[in-house]
Amino acid sequence: xxxxxxxxxxxxxxxxxxxxxxxxxxxxxxxxxTTLSLGLDRAATIGLxxxxxxxxxxxxxxxxxxxSVFALAGIVSIMxxxxxxxxxxxxxxxxxxxxxxxxxxxLVVGLKVHSLVLTLATMLIFRSIAHWITDSQPVTGxxxxxxxxxxxxxxxxxxxxxxxxxxxxxxxxxxxxxxxxGRNVFAVGSNAVAAEESGxxxxxxxxxxxxxxxxxxxxxxxxxxxxxxxxSPVFGSTLIxxxxxxxxxxxxxxxxxxxxxxxxxxxxxTIGALTVAMEFQSVPAYVQQVVxxxxxxxxxxxxxxxxxxxxxTASRPSLVxxxxxxxxGSA
Amino acid sequence: xxxxxxLLYVAAAAMLASTGLAQAKTVCYVNAADSHAYATPxxxxxxxxxxxxKIEILSLxxxxxxxxGTEQLNTCVARGVDGIILWPLDPQAxxxxxxxxxxxxxxxxxxxxxxxxxxKPFVTSFTGPDVxxxxxxxADALNEALGGEGSVVIIAGQAGxxxxxxxVGGFEDRLKEIGSGIKVLxxxxxxxxxxKALVVSRDLITRFGDELDGVYANDDTMARGFIxxxxxxxxxKPTPPIVGINGQxxxxxxxxxxxxxxTIVQSPVEDGRLAIETMARILDGxxxxxxxxxxxxxxxxxNVESVEPAF
Amino acid sequence: xxxxxVDIARMKPGxxxxxxxxVVDALSKAGLLIAILAVIxxxxxxxxxxxxxxxFLNVLTSMSIVGIVVVGMTFVLVVGGLADLSVPATIACGAxxxxxxxxxxxxxxxxxxxxxxxxxxxxxxxxxxxYFGVNPIIAxxxxxxxxxxxxxxxxxxxxxxxxxxxxxxxVKGRLFGIPVVAIIxxxxxxxxxxxxxxxxxxxxxxxxxxxxxxxxxxxxxxxAVKAGAFVITGLAAGISGGxxxxxxxxxxxxxxxxxExxxxxxxxxxxxxxxxxxxxxxxxxxxxxxxxLLTNVMVLExxxxxxxxxxxxxxxxxxxxxxxxxRKRGGA
Numbered sequence: 001x002x003x004x005x006x007x008x009x010x011x012x013x014x015x016x017x018x019x020x021x022x023x024x025x026x027x028x029x030x031x032x033x034t035t036l037s038l039g040l041d042r043a044a045t046i047g048l049x050x051x052x053x054x055x056x057x058x059x060x061x062x063x064x065x066x067x068s069v070f071a072l073a074g075i076v077s078i079m080x081x082x083x084x085x086x087x088x089x090x091x092x093x094x095x096x097x098x099x100x101x102x103x104x105x106x107l108v109v110g111l112k113v114h115s116l117v118l119t120l121a122t123m124l125i126f127r128s129i130a131h132w133i134t135d136s137q138p139v140t141g142x143x144x145x146x147x148x149x150x151x152x153x154x155x156x157x158x159x160x161x162x163x164x165x166x167x168x169x170x171x172x173x174x175x176x177x178x179x180x181x182g183r184n185v186f187a188v189g190s191n192a193v194a195a196e197e198s199g200x201x202x203x204x205x206x207x208x209x210x211x212x213x214x215x216x217x218x219x220x221x222x223x224x225x226x227x228x229x230x231x232s233p234v235f236g237s238t239l240i241x242x243x244x245x246x247x248x249x250x251x252x253x254x255x256x257x258x259x260x261x262x263x264x265x266x267x268x269x270t271i272g273a274l275t276v277a278m279e280f281q282s283v284p285a286y287v288q289q290v291v292x293x294x295x296x297x298x299x300x301x302x303x304x305x306x307x308x309x310x311x312x313t314a315s316r317p318s319l320v321x322x323x324x325x326x327x328x329g330s331a
Numbered sequence: 332x333x334x335x336x337x338l339l340y341v342a343a344a345a346m347l348a349s350t351g352l353a354q355a356k357t358v359c360y361v362n363a364a365d366s367h368a369y370a371t372p373x374x375x376x377x378x379x380x381x382x383x384x385k386i387e388i389l390s391l392x393x394x395x396x397x398x399x400g401t402e403q404l405n406t407c408v409a410r411g412v413d414g415i416i417l418w419p420l421d422p423q424a425x426x427x428x429x430x431x432x433x434x435x436x437x438x439x440x441x442x443x444x445x446x447x448x449x450x451k452p453f454v455t456s457f458t459g460p461d462v463x464x465x466x467x468x469x470a471d472a473l474n475e476a477l478g479g480e481g482s483v484v485i486i487a488g489q490a491g492x493x494x495x496x497x498x499v500g501g502f503e504d505r506l507k508e509i510g511s512g513i514k515v516l517x518x519x520x521x522x523x524x525x526x527k528a529l530v531v532s533r534d535l536i537t538r539f540g541d542e543l544d545g546v547y548a549n550d551d552t553m554a555r556g557f558i559x560x561x562x563x564x565x566x567x568k569p570t571p572p573i574v575g576i577n578g579q580x581x582x583x584x585x586x587x588x589x590x591x592x593x594t595i596v597q598s599p600v601e602d603g604r605l606a607i608e609t610m611a612r613i614l615d616g617x618x619x620x621x622x623x624x625x626x627x628x629x630x631x632x633x634n635v636e637s638v639e640p641a642f
Numbered sequence: 643x644x645x646x647x648v649d650i651a652r653m654k655p656g657x658x659x660x661x662x663x664x665v666v667d668a669l670s671k672a673g674l675l676i677a678i679l680a681v682i683x684x685x686x687x688x689x690x691x692x693x694x695x696x697x698f699l700n701v702l703t704s705m706s707i708v709g710i711v712v713v714g715m716t717f718v719l720v721v722g723g724l725a726d727l728s729v730p731a732t733i734a735c736g737a738x739x740x741x742x743x744x745x746x747x748x749x750x751x752x753x754x755x756x757x758x759x760x761x762x763x764x765x766x767x768x769x770x771x772x773y774f775g776v777n778p779i780i781a782x783x784x785x786x787x788x789x790x791x792x793x794x795x796x797x798x799x800x801x802x803x804x805x806x807x808x809x810x811x812x813v814k815g816r817l818f819g820i821p822v823v824a825i826i827x828x829x830x831x832x833x834x835x836x837x838x839x840x841x842x843x844x845x846x847x848x849x850x851x852x853x854x855x856x857x858x859x860x861x862x863x864x865x866a867v868k869a870g871a872f873v874i875t876g877l878a879a880g881i882s883g884g885x886x887x888x889x890x891x892x893x894x895x896x897x898x899x900x901x902e903x904x905x906x907x908x909x910x911x912x913x914x915x916x917x918x919x920x921x922x923x924x925x926x927x928x929x930x931x932x933x934x935l936l937t938n939v940m941v942l943e944x945x946x947x948x949x950x951x952x953x954x955x956x957x958x959x960x961x962x963x964x965x966x967x968x969r970k971r972g973g974a
Binding site: 029034035037038041042045131134136137138140144147148151224227228229230232233234235236237238239276279280282284285286 | 364365366388389390391392394396397398401402403405406409410421422423424425426427428430431447449489490491492496
């Protein structure tokens with residue numbers, strides 16, 4: 001029994017380990033430095049957005065607009081290249097992401113509306129702007145050599161993007177676990193009323209959570225556009241689903257108050273490893289969908305099982321707290 | 332550290348060797364989607380022909396997501412395949428990936444859709460139909476049906492999608508080129524979806540009424556949507572000349588009954604086969620042309636009985 | 643998720659009950675009606691073709707298919723289930739099976755089987771959400787992904803065509819000048835309205851969404867009620883998909899893409915609270931009517947597709963913002 005609960009507790013590393021072991025056994029040529037660098041690079045785009053979303057989910061919010069911000073920031077970073085040069089244009093793209101995040105944050109905090117609905121709306125708005133300014137045509141950058149340089153693999157493993165992703169996730173881990181603002185995010189996410197009462201400015205934390213998420217989605221979009229030398233209004237249209245799945249697989253609760261940066265790293269790597277393994281075997285996309293959907297459901301159900309177990313001895317109200325809707329209802 | 336890494340390489344090399352890579356060539360096929368009316372038969376034809384040619388196919392599906400495809404190109408390069416067949420969904424975004432393939436001395440060809448001029452140095456050949464050319468042929472067909480003048484609407488696919496851009500661009504450019512008097516009243520996006528086309532068509536019919544002399548739909552499903560909307564609004568009036576693309580079975584039926592003027596047939600089977608055959612020739616060291624088209628046939632009432640529908 | 647955390651943080655206990663207060667209710671209802679009238683007025687002035695029976699019938703027919711999903715989605719939001727993102731999968735299931743099984747078992751049984759299977763997918767969502775306590779976003783996302791994957795694997799790339807033209811004629815036809823799909827939509831909407839506002843199930847749904855633990859304490863079978871909302875949406879999306887397949891006489895696996903967001907948009911614009919516990923079918927349908935009329939006017943006026951998306955997004959922001967503002971004033 002103890003092993004079961006231990007296994008449940010460490011389900012993210014276990015599932016990642018299982019994925020890697022099974023892939024290594026079934027997929028010829030899987031175990032190599034190239035696969036690792038490839039998997040990391042594939043995971044980086046999802047991963048950068050996932051970093052922002054992890055913070056938001058812990059704070060009890062969600063951002064559906066990340067895919068649109070991703071496209072918009074990339075477009076801006078390409079369109080401004082002739083005027084500003086590559087690096088300033090890239091910075092402008094990241095700023096666009098930041099502004100988009102600030103708009104999301106200001107609206108959610110200011111209007112006091114649910115972020116699910118609000119970011120659904122801004123998802124439409126940002127995507128429309130992306131189509132608008134490009135006239136629905138992809139735009140091309142000025143220097144393809146820069147794109148090639150950016151995709152260079154260093155130390156046999158890292159590309160610029162994947163190095164950034166790993167660095168950021170470690171920073172996030174430190175921030176969430178070792179700093180007071182980081183811990184406050186958890187407090188806001190698990191019980192906003194109590195957090196407010198104990199003097200935490202939950203509104204400000206939420207606002208900056210959205211700014212952070214927007215900035216990272218923007219950064220991911222800019223990197224994607226630089227690597228492909230293209231900004232396209234259709235980029236990232238299905239991205240957010242994968243990102244949410246990766247974060248949740250990593251054990252972060254969509255209800256808020258619970259989650260970790262390393263968990264997200266695990267989730268992102270699991271999805272990345274799985275995708276690369278299945279692609280190496282020519283597994284059709286729809287089968288890949290079924291597999292990842294199944295893993296998502298499995299891990300979330302396991303997550304519920306863990307929390308029910310732990311809370312089995314606790315009082316009734318704490319059981320109630322586990323559920324988002326109940327929590328909203330009892331406030 | 333270095334020793335460990337070398338060990339990994341050795342292990343990887345051993346595994347690669349044990350799969351029999353030495354005898355059979357492996358070709359990476361980055362396709363548009365696995366489940367799609369046109370793409371699926373094209374994929375199947377390609378796979379089947381590859382088996383006959385004793386070529387291993389590593390099939391990756393973009394699922395209509397350009398970003399996924401650009402990353403899949405890296406997978407292909409990392410796998411050290413012998414050749415790459417890419418189904419581009421964007422005229423530019425794959426160029427860096429193709430450049431990396433070239434650095435790794437992996438020949439690449441495009442299937443089904445072309446890319447921009449800048450991509451030319453990085454691909455050996457482009458096989459298949461040309462969506463731009465299809466747009467041009469549709470323009471000719473509609474121009475002929477309307478006698479060179481009138482007002483039409485374009486029901487386009489997804490905004491920003493490579494096929495949409497080509498098919499709309501080719502149509503508009505061709506009208507200009509031949510100095511046609513046809514005026515495009517409006518271009519609306521219906522995302523290659525019959526229901527969306529039905530809804531926008533209802534509105535277009537209400538909006539333009541008798542002004543509407545003809546319709547160009549980016550594919551036959553959307554043409555179908557327009558026909559249904561027209562029948563709702565004007566049950567007794569015949570439809571204006573409608574030109575679609577793809578050559579679906581039900582479009583052939585509509586041409587027979589006169590509901591549609593023309594469609595353009597491209598065979599997914601030939602599309603898939605030509606790509607892998609071209610790749611096989613490249614792998615054998617042959618020179619191939621940089622453009623290998625598959626036949627495109629304009630189907631009207633005259634030849635509808637003699638042409639096979641595409642799917 | 644602590645939805646509208648800030649919202650909750652600022653609210654004192656008891657506020658929630660004023661949300662349904664008559665004044666606020668009337669105000670927000672009137673707001674939407676005024677908005678609908680404004681669109682009609684603008685449309686009539688701007689475009690001669692707008693104010694005609696033909697055009698209104700068009701709007702009615704176009705909104706019926708998504709409208710049926712809206713009825714189901716209302717239950718999900720009211721019960722506090724956030725949203726059902728598996729709608730594209732259930733619609734595809736409805737459309738493909740109701741056409742694909744026709745040669746084997748005939749049109750009517752095909753339709754029944756299709757709807758039943760869609761309902762079963764809804765039940766799976768419901769069990770995960772209601773009984774396992776999985777967050778609805780994740781549960782429906784996962785189930786939807788799996789469902790669509792299976793549908794695609796089963797169908798391959800084939801377009802499924804209908805083989806029974808009579809059934810198509812029936813669905814596309816008119817009864818007393820009213821399109822049949824619109825009549826079916828109206829019947830489902832009325833049924834949904836009666837269940838939600840007049841039956842014990844509706845009371846339970848509102849209670850569960852309003853205050854889960856209080857409802858549980860007063861012996862409401864909260865888990866079943868919550869699961870039920872997803873079953874209802876599954877069935878509704880199945881019917882909607884079946885009708886879609888029959889009208890189009892062809893179906894593809896991705897036929898239902900985007901319907902989940904259209905339905906959520908309509909429900910939210912109608913002022914149904916995403917936190918649960920408040921809302922009605924007529925409100926959601928008013929939201930749908932508004933969105934559809936606005937889109938219709940925009941297309942008639944030749945507004946470009948991206949701009950339409952922009953307007954729709956801005957509209958949602960306004961609707962939820964206004965709703966929040968009204969609620970706050972009502973509570974004060």
